Every structure is written in C-alpha cells, then in structure tokens.
Amino acid sequence: MTDTSNQTPVPVTILTGFLGAGKTTLLNYILTERHGHRIAVIENEFGEVNIDSGLVLTSEEEIYEMTNGCICCTASVRQDLIEVLQKLMARREKFDHILVETTGIADPTPVAAAFFVDAEVARQVSLDGIVTLVDAKHIGQHLDDPDLHGVDNQAVDQIVAADRLIVNKVDLVDEPALAFIEGRMRGLNATAEIIRSSYAKVELEKILGIGAFDLSKTLAADEQFLDVHHHHHEHDPGIETMSFVDPGSFDREKLEAWLRAFLAEHGDDVFRLKGIVAMEGDTRRHVIQGVHRLMEIRSADPWGKQPRSSRIVLIGKKLDRAAVTAGLRGCLVG
Numbered sequence: 001m002t003d004t005s006n007q008t009p010v011p012v013t014i015l016t017g018f019l020g021a022g023k024t025t026l027l028n029y030i031l032t033e034r035h036g037h038r039i040a041v042i043e044n045e046f047g048e049v050n051i052d053s054g055l056v057l058t059s060e061e062e063i064y065e066m067t068n069g070c071i072c073c074t075a076s077v078r079q080d081l082i083e084v085l086q087k088l089m090a091r092r093e094k095f096d097h098i099l100v101e102t103t104g105i106a107d108p109t110p111v112a113a114a115f116f117v118d119a120e121v122a123r124q125v126s127l128d129g130i131v132t133l134v135d136a137k138h139i140g141q142h143l144d145d146p147d148l149h150g151v152d153n154q155a156v157d158q159i160v161a162a163d164r165l166i167v168n169k170v171d172l173v174d175e176p177a178l179a180f181i182e183g184r185m186r187g188l189n190a191t192a193e194i195i196r197s198s199y200a201k202v203e204l205e206k207i208l209g210i211g212a213f214d215l216s217k218t219l220a221a222d223e224q225f226l227d228v229h230h231h232h233h234e235h236d237p238g239i240e241t242m243s244f245v246d247p248g249s250f251d252r253e254k255l256e257a258w259l260r261a262f263l264a265e266h267g268d269d270v271f272r273l274k275g276i277v278a279m280e281g282d283t284r285r286h287v288i289q290g291v292h293r294l295m296e297i298r299s300a301d302p303w304g305k306q307p308r309s310s311r312i313v314l315i316g317k318k319l320d321r322a323a324v325t326a327g328l329r330g331c332l333v334g
C-alpha cells in the first residue's frame with residue numbers, strides 16, 4: 001500500500017433518501033455541473049437487476065457500483081465498501097471528493113460508522129456529511145406507514161441522521177404542505193439545515209465540502225455509534241423487489257396504458273418503478289420512472305451496438321409477481 005500518512009483525508013459525502021426521493025437526479029446534477037470538485041461515486045442499489053447505472057449520465061468521473069446487497073444491513077457489503085474505498089485511494093490523485101449513494105431503504109448510520117471502523121480507511125477519508133433527500137410529495141405516507149410495527153422506519157432514520165436535509169420536488173406541493181413537512185422534519189432533526197429544491201438543483205456549496213459530520217457530537221448522542229453489531233436492524237420485511245427482463249420490444253401505447261392502470265390501482269404499494277426498455281419501431285432506449293402513482297416514460301439515447309432488451313424493476317409491498325409478469329408480457333410485440 002502507498003504511504004498516505006501525510007496526505008489530507010478525502011472528504012466523503014453520504015447521499016441518502018427514501019426510494020424515489022431524487023438521489024440519482026442529484027447525482028446527475030452534480031456530475032454535470034461545473035463545480036470544480038472532482039468526484040468519485042460509489043452507488044449501492046436495491047433491486048434484482050441493475051437499472052441505476054443505466055440512469056446515471058456517463059461522465060469522466062469514476063463510478064463504482066455495489067449491487068450485492070444493502071450497504072446498511074450486511075456486514076459483507078460494508079466490507080466491500082471498505083475495499084472499494086481502498087481501491088479508490090490507490091488513485092486518489094484522480095478525485096478530491098467521494099460520494100456514496102445508498103439504497104433508498106438504507107439507514108445511513110452504519111454506513112457512516114464503516115468509515116471510522118477500519119483504521120486504514122479512517123486515516124485516508126473523512127466523513128464530510130450526510131445529505132438526505134426528502135420527497136415533498138410522498139414523505140408523509142412513509143413517515144406514517146402503519147405497517148411498520150417493531151421494525152425500523154428508514155424514512156425516519158434517514159432524516160434523523162442528516163447533516164443537510166434537501167426537501168425535493170417542491171414543484172409538486174403547495175406552500176402550506178411544504179411548511180407542514182418541514183415542521184415534521186424539524187421535529188425529527190433540530191439542527192440540520194433544510195434546503196428546498198426542484199429536480200435536486202441545489203447550491204453544491206451547501207452540501208459538499210461542508211465539514212458537517214462531527215464524530216464527537218455523534219458519539220455524544222449515540223455512544224454505540226461505532227459498535228457495528230449494535231446497528232443490526234430490521235428493514236421493513238414487507239418491502240420486496242421484482243424484476244422483469246425480456247429480449248423483446250414493447251408496444252409503447254399498450255405498455256403505458258397497462259402501467260397507468262396498474263399504478264392507479266396499486267400505486268400506494270408500488271414505492272418505486274424503474275425501467276430501461278425497447279419500444280417496437282424505435283431505435284432509442286426508453287426510460288420508465290415511477291414513484292407511487294406518478295410515472296413517466298421518456299426516450300433516451302439509441303441502443304447503437306448494444307443488444308435491445310427490456311428491464312423493469314418494481315420495489316414495494318404485496319407485489320403480485322405472476323400478475324405483473326403476465327401483464328407486462330402482454331404488452332410485448334409478437
């Protein structure tokens with residue numbers, strides 16, 4: 001290993017927020033904005049097939065994906081995180097900030113603790129801050145989820161742990177609703193600065209390089225913070241994921257009509273819908289994005305030399321896999 005003893009540690013930002021809050025949107029904004037930071041990104045995704053890497057705009061930054069489990073609850077995945085960090089540190093001249101995007105159902109606290117537990121990593125990186133995105137339209141139903149008895153509510157954990165809270169999607173709610181949400185957030189976290197945004201367009205100086213995370217303060221509030229075993233917790237066991245993968249192409253109108261009807265009926269239980277699909281008679285990839293009942297399908301770049309195929313992931317509760325699979329299959333051409 002290279003001698004890093006006299007180099008200044010690289011700041012790390014943990015980016016968290018419930019499913020669909022806008023983490024990838026923020027990441028894309030950061031990666032395309034000229035802000036002078038060179039950022040390496042580590043992404044952890046929850047889902048059977050990887051969609052997010054297809055949604056992150058290609059850039060010159062270094063992007064690592066970790067899709068083998070949830071970073072907050074599996075020790076082996078946190079060990080992977082440490083290994084990814086060590087690999088990154090071998091090329092530390094290439095970047096000056098690291099961003100770790102957690103899954104939407106992660107508790108950021110054990111992820112933050114991982115940075116202090118490994119002595120080698122602890123010397124080379126410093127936790128700059130935990131930034132939590134909040135979906136202004138949908139956060140209420142997750143904070144109040146009546147199914148969560150005896151298990152942790154990650155939407156709450158994420159707000160509690162934040163150094164900065166970004167209330168995103170302000171375009172979808174009115175001022176009284178915003179004030180109400182911000183009041184609830186203040187009740188959970190008295191000190192984090194609250195920043196409003198639409199499509200996660202925030203002043204990056206407010207979230208990067210803020211030096212907000214204070215280990216002594218955190219230990220004062222949670223003396224078991226560094227005890228990784230203490231962080232064992234239960235995700236909402238009702239949350240499941242299913243994926244649909246097919247080499248075929250969809251009839252666009254049929255697919256859109258089917259998805260809209262499906263979400264109209266089951267939208268409360270569908271926390272997240274994502275897809276990259278092929279449409280019959282169209283050379284472009286199409287991206288499907290859904291959060292509860294809100295859904296959009298837009299065309300993206302052409303498939304080019306890559307084989308056409310369709311991947312759709314659903315994350316939610318009470319997913320009827322057989323019905324969803326049959327419904328989607330019925331929208332394929334031929």
Ligand SMILES: Nc1nc2c(ncn2[C@@H]2O[C@H](COP(=O)(O)OP(=O)(O)OP(=O)(O)O)[C@@H](O)[C@H]2O)c(=O)[nH]1
Pocket residue numbers: 017018019020021022023024025026052103104168169170171172197198199200272289290291296
């Ligand atoms: N109207 C509106 N839509 C938004 C805003 N920010 C993001 N979205 C949309 O919300 C959807 C989810 O955004 P993502 O950035 O993929 O959310 P995410 O947090 O990365 O989602 P997961 O990775 O599933 O946890 C997409 O369709 C976005 O275009 C916003 O401020 N306003």
